Amino acid sequence: MALTIGVDIGGTKIAAGVVDDGGRIVAQCLRPTPAQSPERVADTIAEAVRELAEGRRIEAVGLGAAGFIDETRSVVRFAPNLAWREEPLQKKVSGLVGLPVVVENDANAMAWAEARFGAGRGESHIVCVTVGTGIGGGIVLEGSLYRGRWGMGAELGHMQVVPEGRPCGCGNLGCWEQYASGNALVAEARLLAEADPARAARLLEIAGGTVADIEGPEVTDAAREGDPVALAAFASMAEWLGQGLSDLAAVLDPGCFILGGGVSRAADLWIDGVRESYARNLTGRGHRPPAEIRLAELGASAGLVGAADLARWR
Ligand SMILES: [Zn+2]
Numbered sequence: 001m002a003l004t005i006g007v008d009i010g011g012t013k014i015a016a017g018v019v020d021d022g023g024r025i026v027a028q029c030l031r032p033t034p035a036q037s038p039e040r041v042a043d044t045i046a047e048a049v050r051e052l053a054e055g056r057r058i059e060a061v062g063l064g065a066a067g068f069i070d071e072t073r074s075v076v077r078f079a080p081n082l083a084w085r086e087e088p089l090q091k092k093v094s095g096l097v098g099l100p101v102v103v104e105n106d107a108n109a110m111a112w113a114e115a116r117f118g119a120g121r122g123e124s125h126i127v128c129v130t131v132g133t134g135i136g137g138g139i140v141l142e143g144s145l146y147r148g149r150w151g152m153g154a155e156l157g158h159m160q161v162v163p164e165g166r167p168c169g170c171g172n173l174g175c176w177e178q179y180a181s182g183n184a185l186v187a188e189a190r191l192l193a194e195a196d197p198a199r200a201a202r203l204l205e206i207a208g209g210t211v212a213d214i215e216g217p218e219v220t221d222a223a224r225e226g227d228p229v230a231l232a233a234f235a236s237m238a239e240w241l242g243q244g245l246s247d248l249a250a251v252l253d254p255g256c257f258i259l260g261g262g263v264s265r266a267a268d269l270w271i272d273g274v275r276e277s278y279a280r281n282l283t284g285r286g287h288r289p290p291a292e293i294r295l296a297e298l299g300a301s302a303g304l305v306g307a308a309d310l311a312r313w314r
Helices: 038-053 089-097 106-117 182-195 201-206 216-224 228-252 262-269 271-281 299-310
Strands: 003-009 013-019 025-032 058-065 076-079 084-087 101-105 126-131 135-141 144-146 256-260 292-295
Touching: 003 038, 003 106, 003 299, 013 038, 013 299, 025 038, 025 299, 038 058, 038 089, 058 089, 058 106, 058 299, 084 089, 089 101, 101 106, 101 299, 106 126, 106 135, 106 144, 106 256, 106 299, 126 228, 126 262, 182 201, 182 216, 182 228, 182 262, 201 216, 201 228, 216 228, 216 262, 228 256, 228 262, 228 271, 256 262, 262 271, 271 292
Parallel strands: 003 058, 058 101, 126 256, 256 292
Antiparallel strands: 003 013, 013 025, 076 084, 126 135, 135 144
């Protein structure tokens, strides 16, 4: 049984785990991310890896990080939450732990884990969309993770879907994640509540009376109680998600879509809307087998498991 270690480098915590070749986590540990001193992150990763490698034969280490990773899976060119620029993470960590190391984009790692061990088992063409504060993406084509020429493919959240639309953190206007993510859900709910506070009575009550205090959990709670504005915000997000998936199907023709990320915890409030919007917008509808839209199965550990498994493919 070949073991590798996967590390999920988050903005607040670093989760590391020993993973077997069936995608099972056999041991894990958690450390706070030294976010104030990005140069110390490699040391913290190395400490976690050493702890887990103690008494075990480890083949390789896979690191998953949010950001642009170069095509050699070595350098983090740009990481939004850790202030990394051209960070030679592979070299640093490999030097510290004495094991082969690869670096992967976190959304790609999640997609790979779902493709191999989760909701995409048995499918060779998969598009994975992680709906959190923004939108992350991962694409598996013909059984391989698609990274693009320079390692920067599958940034699905930054397709510009609205000309001159809402400003995005990436510097462009109208990106998909400004309409179909958790942040978009909150933005839409606030806009609607501001325009018609009476209609948003329950939502505003839950949020303590202030539009600016409406966040994701408030929208979710209010939607469950039937608040029309909260439900409309979910419907809008679902509509945009379905449209985006139909565009992706037009380009990639996957066998299935997998939706994950924090917002999918409330999937019962929006998944039907996504499926309806997708079916309505799909090009060639009625003349093609529709890709199934599934929910991710591996939860928060997908990034760690995927990074560990991708470390086997060197
Ligand atoms: Zn963008």
